[in-house]
Amino acid sequence: SYACLEKEATRLASYLAAQGLCAGDTAIVQLPNCYEFYVVFFALQKLAVLPVNALMNHNQVELTHYAAALQPKLIIADTKHSLFGDSQFFEQLKACTPQLQYVLLRGQSTWAKELGEKLHASACFEHFDSLPFRKHQADNVAFFQLSGGSTGTPKLIPRTHNDYYYSVRQSVEVCQWNKQTRYLCALPAAHNFPLSSPGALGVFYAGGTVICAPEPSPSSCFRLIEAHKPNWAALVPPAVSLWLDSRERQRYDLSSLTVLQVGGAKLSATLAARMEKELVVTLQQVFGMAEGLVNYTRLDDDEWTRHHTQGRPMSAADEIRIVDENNQPVPQGEAGLLTTKGPYTFRGYLNAELHNLAAFTEDGFYCSGDVVKQTASGDIIVEGRDKDQINKGGEKVAAEEVENQILAHPAVHDCAV
Known part of the structure; x- marks a missing residue:
């Protein structure tokens, strides 16, 4: 329902804010067609964290390119993608992306925090009003889309x-x-x-x-x-x-x-x-x-x-x-x-x-x-x-x-x- 979408987006935004993410930070999101994609999209909009939504067929070359361009603080991805079955690729990105601190994964993971837990963690929601959310300027960047990539890696x-x-x-x-x-x-x-x-x-x-x-x-x-x-x-x-x-x-x-x-x-x-x-x-x-x-x-x-x-x-x-x-x-x-x-x-x-x-x-x-x-x-x-x-x-x-x-x-x- 729309009420659930709003509540879970707010919970996730609250959790991410408590971790130190704030307006102007950037993120890489790589999720399949699923309900969580939209929860994450609206949660990041609430925080004014600027994501690029990578496609599921994007691999090491593309994600490394996005990380170099955005210097993200956060990655939200899916354990079904081969790059996130273990921590190896994330550690490689951290080595060349000083800002990168957090990863949330959809699905079961032995090495990272799971996205599903944060969507249902009521403790996050209780502190929402005390966290520094603010109205955004309408002409500010909301997120980054990807070009068709006809000249190489998508711009x-x-x-x-x-x-x-x-x-x-x-x-x-x-x-x-x-x-x-x-x-x-x-x-x-x-x-x-x-x-x-x-x-x-x-x-x-x-x-x-x-x-x-x-x-x-x-x-x-x-x-x-x-x-x-x-x-x-x-x-x-x-x-x-x-x-x-x-x-x-x-x-x-x-x-x-x-x-x-x-x-x-x-x-x-x-x-x-x-x-x-x-x-x-x-x-x-x-x-x-x-x-x-x-x-x-x-x-x-x-x-x-x-x-x-x-x-x-x-x-x-x-x-x-x-x-x-x-x-x-x-x-x-x-x-x-x-x-x-x-x-x-x-x-x-x-x-x-x-x-x-x-x-x-x-x-x-x-x-x-x-x-x-x-x-x-x-x-x-x-x-x-x-x-x-x-x-x-x-x-x-x-x-x-x-x-x-x-x-x-x-x-x-x-x-x-």
């Missing part, structure tokens, strides 16, 4: 309370979520898409229900759909293919699903049409980025728009320019580089001054690296990335275009060019 994206809250509110408005919304979180909970587009935070804002799946496979999701009746879910295109081709689909009642969001990569029009027909759902395409800008197809869009575009900006305050390699606007309908700024788009990566110089124009537009077109109605069609072009005799063809032709073949589930 850290500072997200403020203001910009992220705005993004969640706008998403909920576009998607028309309310207390009846039941959302299946099948993608990694830490991702920007299932966290805020509208994602779990959108559900909490609207007063609905989150159902956590361990991963997006048919075997994990179909039984949860039949048992808990979610009406919304979010997937990436390869997972859509797995759902459609799964023999298990006929064994389960999936009729509660009314809307299926798809994002993270471009969805072929062929797969979009098949998805709506076979799953009997409305497709909502989502084209967003952890740096800010989010585009949605609307629920009342016509079929062509739903199947062939990745939607339009969710906020009237979003600014978009599609430009050529010299930062000059291209004619409407022609492919170019997407640049954007707006009320919830970030202002720069953490500790990346040189990269930021290249990532922003002189007038503050973020250069996303996406190659897109814009229709007369303002909808975005993603062509690919600026580095994903095939140059054949001077003719430039987006790899995405070739992929879409290949995906039209019924024997092909997924491909990359």
Whole structure:
């Protein structure tokens, strides 16, 4: 319940404050899709401790990189991850991260304190009022999101309370979520898409229900759909293919699903049409980025728009320019580089001054690296990335275009060019 979520987040915040964590400290969190992920998220927000939420497939290279960038005082992780089965990796991090003092682990551990004990320790809660909690400035950093990592190890994206809250509110408005919304979180909970587009935070804002799946496979999701009746879910295109081709689909009642969001990569029009027909759902395409800008197809869009575009900006305050390699606007309908700024788009990566110089124009537009077109109605069609072009005799063809032709073949589930 919401009351339990609030109480356990408060208990954990109280415990961490008693250990000496305070506003401005940083943390690395690496948890799977689980209830505790959200308890930890809100507990750290109460303290103004700034986390980065690492994905479960991140290993020594990524976590060491985050530790070097953030100098965290705390790590919260899961004993199921190979790095935290014993203390060896934590001790390695401590040796090169002087600030690192505390570790909490989800699951049973012989070497570290267990997260579950602290969520249920009533003694922590009793002292909450006497601990130094305070209101936070809305423009302060709330946590760090991760870039797509197309240039190597993911870069850290500072997200403020203001910009992220705005993004969640706008998403909920576009998607028309309310207390009846039941959302299946099948993608990694830490991702920007299932966290805020509208994602779990959108559900909490609207007063609905989150159902956590361990991963997006048919075997994990179909039984949860039949048992808990979610009406919304979010997937990436390869997972859509797995759902459609799964023999298990006929064994389960999936009729509660009314809307299926798809994002993270471009969805072929062929797969979009098949998805709506076979799953009997409305497709909502989502084209967003952890740096800010989010585009949605609307629920009342016509079929062509739903199947062939990745939607339009969710906020009237979003600014978009599609430009050529010299930062000059291209004619409407022609492919170019997407640049954007707006009320919830970030202002720069953490500790990346040189990269930021290249990532922003002189007038503050973020250069996303996406190659897109814009229709007369303002909808975005993603062509690919600026580095994903095939140059054949001077003719430039987006790899995405070739992929879409290949995906039209019924024997092909997924491909990359």
